[in-house]
Amino acid sequence: MSTLFKVVDAARVMLQSGNSFFSLMKKGASIASTRLLHNCSHYIPQLNTILDVGANKGQFALAAAQRYPDAVIHSFEPVPDTFAELLQNTRKTPAIHTHNFALGSCNGMLEFYSNSYSHASSALQVSELQQQLIPRTANARKIEVAVRQMDSLLGHITFRAPVLLKLDVQGFEKEVLLGAEKCIPQIDYLVFETSFVRMYEGEPLFDEMHHFVKEQGFELIAPVGYLQSDNLQILQMDLLYRRKRINGSARHKY
Template identity: 30%
Template sequence: MGIIRAHISKLVKQILTRHGLMLIRPTTRFGHDPWADIQRLAAAWHYPIAMVFDVGANDGDTACLALDRFPNARMVSFEPHPDTFKCLMKRLGGHRRFVGVNMALGTQSGSVDMFEYPSSKINSLSDTAQYAVRYRQEGRRISVQSITLDLYCAQNNIHAVDILKLDTEGYDLMVLQKSRAMLERGAIKFVYVEFNDLQPMEDAMGGDLISIDAVLRPYGYRFVASYNDYIATDGQMFGVSNALFALPPIQ
């Protein structure tokens, strides 16, 4: 049996090599490090990682990590809150591969309301994001600038976004819905998005994985893995996680 398995494995490798593909062994662990998972899939599919969008950048933690893990990539970070944007630019403004945009990615272009909370990490274009509803947080309404992903790419001559990271506190689904042109062209290879549960939460906006999958799947995207940040067990259980979706090449 061992000889037969070895022979089959050799044949599979030969077939994959003939088509320019790489074998990712079943024992390879996915769901631990999203950036490592993206690197492995990108290598298997021969996807260059040249452009990363960090939507909801806050003060730049994700941007710093992605710039380090993808040394050939340009980073465009979107952060609409004026004070948080200043922190972001102080931290990364001098980096030659970094561009900071003091705008939200959303459903329209122009001035929109943002809800500001004591922690900048939960600022949102919605006042009913799951975290705010769960912890009964009341936001202060401020005005910020917004643009859709499709329009930003068109205005800035960006033809491909290799990694789209979304952390917009309940607005991720709406960002994707207004990215139709890029999604239809297969111009976004990986989507890394925050979620709180599989199903929608009553009286809250966004944060559910099933709705996000329903938007992405018709364009050919497939769920890869989830990455949990934490689960609160007091009272109503509440989780904060991220999900990775990938667009496999058409065979």
């Protein structure tokens, strides 16, 4: 029955997003990312720069390249094995530029948990609750990865507006933003995954993250995705924010 639901869901996403069946069957394509970008496009008509932080195998980047064909996409993935798949999946998409390091609040090396379920890999340890709810996330090994502040990318990456910053870093979102003090004023849209229950040890939950990004000058537009448990509890949600506007203009500080 679960296979049938997946087929029905894929058909619904194709109809809503305008994507073809074959585009969703490509290596690295993702129904979830296609749906997320489709939902974002209701509020974001155009993008010229996309920062894909926590790129995994390129699912979001590939969907973004199709949804926003004029955008230059920078994808960041620190886990070597996963990065190799990211390279393979995006090699035929010139708009996608890949970077094999994490983003965080400092420059150097970072202890990282490479999960056998790669979507759950994080600088934070998977909580017991998540292991109970999603047993496939229980196995992880410690590795060291390179980490850089986003601010260190200024001068190397062009932030051509409108700019979207997408964060899918499994509880490490605040650390990424803490390392982006100079970059944040150049971000027009921010989409990130936030938890309502502790999915990773030490992660900030929704209330803390919402107040933090508001202090950075963003306002909530809408939820654009969610993760639900088998008993219908919403565990995580993808939230889309926009830089607050003054007299109709975003507050860029270049």
